[in-house]
Amino acid sequence: MVASETEAKVISEDAEAADQSKHGATGGGTGVTDRVTDVYLGSNGFNIQYNQPIADGAKIMFAVWSDKNGQDDLIWYTADSHGKTTAKYTGSYGKYHIHTYQNLNGKMTGLNGTSIIVPEPSAKVTIAKASETSYKVTVSDVPVYISSVQLPTWTQANDQDDLIWYKTTKDSNTTYSAIISVAEHNLESGRYNVHVYGTSAVTNALTGLAGTHFEADYHFGDVAVDATLAKDGIDLTMPSDVSKGMAVYHAVWSAENDQDDIVWYKADPSGHTKANYTGSYGTYLVHTYGVVHGQMVGLNATSVLVPKPEVKANITKESATTYKVTITDVPIYIDDIQVPTWTEANGQDDLQWYKAEKAADG
Template sequence: GANSIEKLEVPVWSDKNGQDDIIWYRAKKEEEGHYSVTVDVKNHKGDIGNYSYAGYATLKSGIFVGSNDNNQTATVGIQLGSLKTDVGENETEVKIVLKDTDIECIGKNIKYAVWSEEGGQDDLRWYTAGKEGEDYISNVSIKNHKTTGRYQVHCYMIDNEGNYVYLTNTTFEIARPDIKMSAQNIGKGRFKINLDIANGANSIEKLEVPVWSDKNGQDDIIWYVAKKEKEGRYSVIVDVKNHKGDIGNYSYAGYATLKSGIFVGSNDNNQTATVGVQLGSLKTEVNKNETEVKIVLKDTDIECIGKNIEYAVWSEEGGQDDLRWYTAEKEGEDYISNVSIKNHKTTGRYQVHCYMIDNEGNYVYLTNTTFEIARPDIKMSAQNIGKGRFKINLDIANGANSIEKLEVPVWSDKNGQDDIIWYVAKKEKEGRYSVIVDVKNHKGDIGNYSYAGYATLKSGIFVGSNDNNQTATVGVQLGSLKTEVNKNETEVKIVLKDTDIE
C-alpha cells in the first residue's frame, strides 16, 4: 500500500508533563517503502528520558489512518564514555576526567560530587567540570577534604531544567603514610626515634613526634620535627635534659602533615622507650692482703641523667649491720671507690650494690656484685715434747697472706682459766705457725690443757679458728719400772727408767 500514501506524519512527545511538547513531524521518504523522522530534544524543552511516538498516513484518497504499530516509545539518554581519576605524585590534587560523553542540547554542564569515605559525607564538595575538547575535567584539591583513604566520585549532568541527572561513578585513593617507629638508647641521656615510611612518603610535608616522660603526665611534652635521613627514613634525637632530666619510660607518637594539608597519625602510635643508664660492668678487686677492695664501674655513662655513683657495701654476716656508703670518683670513663675492710671487720661474702644519684637526688639502682674476704682456715694439733712442755702447731690452709698475728690462749683444766696465757704464735714457714707451752708457766699443772687459735688480720678483723676447743694432756713421759733382787735376797733394787719429771 506504499503507492497509496500521500503523507506520513509522526507525533512525538516526552513523558514529562503530558503532551505539552507534542510535535507532529512529517516523515521524509528515503527510498521506496522507507520513511524517517529525526527528533531533536531541544524542540521538546530538552527533556531526556522516555519519548512516545506514533505513525499516521494520509492516503491519496483523503483517508487518514493510524499505524497498527502505534504506542511506541524511545529513550533519549547520554552517550556515556569513561570516568577516570588521576592522583598527582604528591597526592595534593586529583584530576577527574569524563571522556567521550556528549551532553549537547540535553544538558548544561557536568558536576562531580566528591567525598571521602571516612566520616561519611561530612566533607562532600561539588566541582563543576570545565570542557576541554571532548572531555569534562575538574581538578580536586585534597586540602578541601583533609582525609586519607578511599574517595567517592559521582558524576552528574545538569539538564536543561537544572535537574541533576546521575551518570556514573568511580573512586580514588589518597594514601595514608604507613609510619613504623622504633627507639634506641644512644647514651648521654639521649635516645633516637626512627620513623620508616613504607608507602606514601612522597606525600609527606612534615613529620612530628610528640615525646613526654611518664612522670607527671605530659607536663614535659615536646613536639619534635623529624629530620629526613634518606628516602623513607626520618629520625628524632631526644635529650632528657629537655624533659627535666627524667629517666625511665618515655611515650612517643608520630604524626604526618601531608602536602595536601591532611594531618594523620601513625598506625604505630602509643610507643614507649626506656631511658636508663648504658650499663657496663661492675667489678671488684681484693688486694693481696685483703685489707682493701677496689670497686670499679666500667663503661657506664650517666652524663646528663645523673650526678654521681654510690656503692652500698656490707658483709652478709650479721645482715646489714655494717652497711656503708661509698661515693665513687670518676677516673676516665670509670667510677671507682676503694673500700677499707677495717670499716666492716667481718670475713666472708660481701654485697656491693651500685646506685646512680639522679638529677633530682633520687637513688636509682643499677646493678650489684659480690666479693669474698677469706677467713683463714686454721688447723691445730698438739704434741708433748718433754720436760713439762707441749707444742701446738697451727697450719693455715688458705688466707695466710691476710694474717697479721696469730694468738693461742692456753689454760689448764684446774681452777678454770686462772692460769690462762695468750701466746703469740711464731711463723716457722709459709702457712705454718707454732707455740711452745711450758707447764711451769701454768703453776706446774699436769693433766688436760685447753687451747684455741685466733687470728688478727691485716684488715683489723679478729677471727677464731674453726678448729677451736682443742685439748692437750700434759703428763709424765713414763719409761719402765724394774726391780732387781740381790743374790742373798736381802735387798731389792727398784729402777724407774726413761722417765722425765723435770
C-alpha cells in the first residue's frame, strides 16, 4: 500500500479488512505487542498507539475519518516518538476508520487499517433516599467522552415552575452523582422528574442520556431540628440541604410567662443557629418554619429543658495547711465558678472569693 500524504483518499475498505486479519488490529486494544495499531476511546478523542519499532528517520502517521459522509472529515495526525497521538472526534457517532502509514523520506507506506465504534451516549440512573428530605441520584456507565453531567429536575405539580438543573460530582471515570432536596422544590410531595444530560466531546454539545422519576413523600416533622444546651445559648441544628434550599426561621421562647420573650432567628445556611437564653430556667420551645411561595410553613416543633443549676462540692485535705474544693455536675451554661470562703470566728472578717479552675472534664 503506497499513497501520497497530500491525497484526499486513503486505502480501500478491502485493504483495511485484510490488514486487520493479518495484524489482528480491531481497535479494542489488548496490550499484545504484535498488534500494529491500538485505538481507544478517550475523553477528548481517540488515543492511538502504534506498537511496532519505528525506523530511523521515519514518521508514523494516521489518517482518521468517520463513516458518515465518506471522507469529508478526514484528518492526518503525526505520532510522537513513542508512536502515540490523540485524534479528535469530528462530530459523529458510529464507526471511525484509522489507517496507519509510515512516512520515510516523503514516501508514504500503508502499514495497517483498523476501526473503532463510538456508541451513541446513554447512561444508567439509580435514585435512593438519602435522608427524610433528600434523594441521591447516581448516574453510571457514562461514556468516557462525556465531560460533565447535569440533572434537570422538576415536580409533576404545576408543570416546570420549579425546574432546577443540578450539577453533579464526578465519583469515578464513569459515575456521577448529586443530591436533590425537596426544600429546593417547595417541599412538594409526589412525582419528581429527573432527566440526565451530558456534555459530549464528540459533538461539543449537551445531549440527553436518560430520563427517570421518583416519588417523594415529605410530611411535617421530616425536617429534623435538634436543640441542645451550649455555653452561650441553645444550639439549633437542622439538615443543611433544607437551610440552603429555602429561607428558614426558628421561633424560640421559654414556657415561663407564655411568649413574652419570643425571638425569631433566621437559620444559617449551614444548618447551625444559636438562640440566646432569655433569663428563665425550664422548658424552651422551638418552632421552625420555611418560606414557601411567600408563606410561612411549619417544618418542625421541638423543645429543650434548661435545668436550674445544682452542683456538688467535695472537700479533701491536700496538706497540713491546704484543702481542695472540687465542684462537679456543673451545667454547661455555667462558665465561671467562684468559692467565697471564711472562718466561723469573727463573722466574715476573713472572707475571700476563690476563683475555681475549670478541669478538662468540666
